[in-house]
Amino acid sequence: MSKPTVRKIFLSVLMVIAWTLTMRPIFAEEAPPPGGTPPAAAPTAAAPAPAPKLPTYFTATSDDPKKPPAWPDPTGGASGVWATPAGDAKGDVPDQLKLGDLYDRIAHNLYSINYVWVLVAGFLVMFMQAGFMLVETGLCRAKNAAHTAAMNLMIYPLGCLAFWVYGFAIGWGNWWNGPVPPGWYPSLGPGLSLLNEGWGLGAAVDAAGKATGAFTYGIIGTKGFFLSSAVGDVAVMVLFFFMMVFMDTTATIPTGAMAERWSWKNFCLFGLWIALPYCIYANWVWGGGWLAQGGINWGLGHGAVDFAGSGVVHAMGGVIGLAGAMVIGPRIGKYDTHGRPHAMPGHHVPMVVLGTFILAFGWFGFNPGSTLAGTDLRISYVVVNTLLAGIVGALAAMVTLMLKGLKPDPTMCCNGMLAGLVAITAPCAFVDPWAAAVIGLVAGWLVVVSVFFWERMGIDDPVGAISVHGMNGLWGVISVGIFATGQYGAGWNGVVRDGMVKLYGSDGVRGLLYGDFSQFVMQLIDAGTVAIFGFVMAYVWFKISDLITPIRVSKETEMEGLDGPEMGTLGYPDFQIHQGQRLVE
Amino acid sequence: MKQIEAIIKPFKLDEVKEALTKVGIQGMTVSEVKGFGRQKGHTELYRGAEYTVDFLPKVRIQILVPDEKAAQVVETILQTARTGKIGDGKIFVSSVEEVIRIRTGEKGADAI
Numbered sequence: 001m002s003k004p005t006v007r008k009i010f011l012s013v014l015m016v017i018a019w020t021l022t023m024r025p026i027f028a029e030e031a032p033p034p035g036g037t038p039p040a041a042a043p044t045a046a047a048p049a050p051a052p053k054l055p056t057y058f059t060a061t062s063d064d065p066k067k068p069p070a071w072p073d074p075t076g077g078a079s080g081v082w083a084t085p086a087g088d089a090k091g092d093v094p095d096q097l098k099l100g101d102l103y104d105r106i107a108h109n110l111y112s113i114n115y116v117w118v119l120v121a122g123f124l125v126m127f128m129q130a131g132f133m134l135v136e137t138g139l140c141r142a143k144n145a146a147h148t149a150a151m152n153l154m155i156y157p158l159g160c161l162a163f164w165v166y167g168f169a170i171g172w173g174n175w176w177n178g179p180v181p182p183g184w185y186p187s188l189g190p191g192l193s194l195l196n197e198g199w200g201l202g203a204a205v206d207a208a209g210k211a212t213g214a215f216t217y218g219i220i221g222t223k224g225f226f227l228s229s230a231v232g233d234v235a236v237m238v239l240f241f242f243m244m245v246f247m248d249t250t251a252t253i254p255t256g257a258m259a260e261r262w263s264w265k266n267f268c269l270f271g272l273w274i275a276l277p278y279c280i281y282a283n284w285v286w287g288g289g290w291l292a293q294g295g296i297n298w299g300l301g302h303g304a305v306d307f308a309g310s311g312v313v314h315a316m317g318g319v320i321g322l323a324g325a326m327v328i329g330p331r332i333g334k335y336d337t338h339g340r341p342h343a344m345p346g347h348h349v350p351m352v353v354l355g356t357f358i359l360a361f362g363w364f365g366f367n368p369g370s371t372l373a374g375t376d377l378r379i380s381y382v383v384v385n386t387l388l389a390g391i392v393g394a395l396a397a398m399v400t401l402m403l404k405g406l407k408p409d410p411t412m413c414c415n416g417m418l419a420g421l422v423a424i425t426a427p428c429a430f431v432d433p434w435a436a437a438v439i440g441l442v443a444g445w446l447v448v449v450s451v452f453f454w455e456r457m458g459i460d461d462p463v464g465a466i467s468v469h470g471m472n473g474l475w476g477v478i479s480v481g482i483f484a485t486g487q488y489g490a491g492w493n494g495v496v497r498d499g500m501v502k503l504y505g506s507d508g509v510r511g512l513l514y515g516d517f518s519q520f521v522m523q524l525i526d527a528g529t530v531a532i533f534g535f536v537m538a539y540v541w542f543k544i545s546d547l548i549t550p551i552r553v554s555k556e557t558e559m560e561g562l563d564g565p566e567m568g569t570l571g572y573p574d575f576q577i578h579q580g581q582r583l584v585e
Numbered sequence: 586m587k588q589i590e591a592i593i594k595p596f597k598l599d600e601v602k603e604a605l606t607k608v609g610i611q612g613m614t615v616s617e618v619k620g621f622g623r624q625k626g627h628t629e630l631y632r633g634a635e636y637t638v639d640f641l642p643k644v645r646i647q648i649l650v651p652d653e654k655a656a657q658v659v660e661t662i663l664q665t666a667r668t669g670k671i672g673d674g675k676i677f678v679s680s681v682e683e684v685i686r687i688r689t690g691e692k693g694a695d696a697i
Contacts, residue, residue, distance in 0.1 A: 343636030407630075455633035
C-alpha cells in the first residue's frame, strides 16, 4: 500500500472518530429494554402497593428472626424446593400442590440451570490450562519443552492450593457487602450471603451503631480461609470453583513471558504467591471493593466494570509477566552487543495453533459463564461478541503483518486471535456485535505492534504474553468505557442515576459513545490501577524471591536446556534436538 | 575401492537412488545433514527479530564402489542431482582402505 493511500485511510479514520465523539450521543436509543436483573421498583402511584414478599431464597434473609437462616446449606435444600415426584408419602403429590409450592420448585430449577451453566463453563475455563501449555511449549525451543510444559501443569495445583488456603477469602470474603443493583438476588442462591466479612476504609454502621460489614472503600475480604465450614454452602462452592479457574488463567500467563530460563524452585514460590495480588485486585473490582464502588462513591459511571476480567485476569497476568521478564532478563543469545534481537523460533507450530483453538474454545466458558446465570439470556450476545472479537483479531494481525511487507506468521495470527479474545473479555456483555469486531480489530493490530515494541525495548517475551494479555487486557478495560451500549447491566455496582433513567428508561452500563463519559474515566482509573498495582507487587516479589532462591538458572543449564538439569526428564529423549547455539553476549 | 560421498538437495534423493540402482549399485547410506556453501541462507523476520537461516537442509549419500565404477557413478549423480540452480551440492571421491561385511566377515571387493 502506497504512503499517500495509507495517509488517506488514516485521516478518514480520524475524521470518523472525531465525528462520532462530537455527535454523541448519536446512537438511537433502543426501546428501554430490561437489564439482566429485575428493574428497580419506582412507585409513583398515589397509593403505593406494598413491595411483594419474596421468598427467603431470593432475599437471603431469614423469615423468623428467632430461627437461624437455612444456610450454610451444604446439600442444596435452601434454594427453592427440589421437586421430588416420588411415589411415597414424602414426595410431591402434584394435584395437592399450591401455587407457592410450584413457584418454590420453579425457583429450584432456576438455580439448577445457573449451577450447571457456571460449573460447565468453569470446566471449559479449566481446560484452557491445556491451551496455555500447548501455546507456550510450542513457542519455546525443544530443549525446554518438558520444563515449559511442567510449569503450565504445576501452576494449576500450586495456584489452586493458594486460592483455597487464602486467595478466595481475600477476594470474595466480603462479596455480599458489595454494591448491587436494586432488586437483585444472587443467581447462585442465598448461601452467598455468608461471604460477609472483610476489611476496608470507612466501616458502615447501621442505625443501632453496629457495623454492617460494608465499607466505603472495600479493600479485602476476610472470610472463607481454607473454605471453612462457615462458608460451607453449595452456592459458595460454585463461586469458589469458577473464580479459581479464572485465577489459574492469570497464574499461567507469566510462565510464558519468563520461559526458558526460570528456575523451578523460584517458580514454585511464585505459584503460591500469585493468588495474593490477583485476589486483592479482584476484590477491588469483583468482590465489592473500592474500584467497583467508584460509581456510588465518586459518581463515575457504574464504578469499574470488567465483565469477565480483561483487567482482573489478563492485564494482571500480563503486567506480572512484564515485571518478571524484566527481573529475570533476556535469554542468552537473544540480544547481541548492539541490542539487536535475534529470533529464537518455537519448535512446534502446530502445537501453538492447537493450543490457540483450545483457548478460543475455553473462552466460550470464560465469557458467558461470567453471567453466573444460565438463565440470563444475554449469554448469547456474550458468545457472539467473543466469537467476533477473536476472529477479527486473528485477521487483523495477519493483515497488519502483510501491510508491513512481512509474511503472515501463524504464531502471530494465533496471538492476534488471543488478543481479540482478551480485549473482548471485559466488554463482552455490554457491546453490540459491530463494536466487538472493532475491539478485535484494534486488538489484532495492537498485539503485533506491541510484540515488536517490547522486543526492541530489550524485554524478552518468548510467547508474547505481555502483548496478548497485558496490552490487550488494558485495551479491553478501556473499551468498555467507549462501546458499552447501556442495554445491559442496569444498576451495575448499585448505581442508578435518575438522569440516566429519565433519558434512557434504565441506567445500564454505557460508554462515551452512548452518553456516559464518566464510565470512560472510571475505566481509565481501573486500567491504571491494575497496571501500577500489578507491576509494583510483582516487581517487588520477584526481586525478593530472587534472594530466597535464584530466579534464573545457571548459564550452563540454560545452554543445555532446562529439561534435564531442572526437571530430570527430557521432553524429546529420542530426538536430536540441538541447533547451533548463538553465544553472542 | 572408492567412497563416493554426494551432498544433494533433499528432494533429489529418490531420482538419484533410482538412477544409481539402474547402473547396478546395490547399497548406499543416506543421512540428513545441514550445510551451506557459497549459497548462504536467507533472512526472515520472526516476531520482530531477524532470523537468519544459515544452514540449509541437505541429504548426504555415501556409496562404496570398485575403482572401475567410480566414474560412471559420479556421472550418474551429476546428471540426476543437478537442477542448475544455486545449492545443488558437491561430490567427494576418496579412497577406501578396507571394507568388511559384518555378517560374514568377507573383506575387500566381496564385501561391497
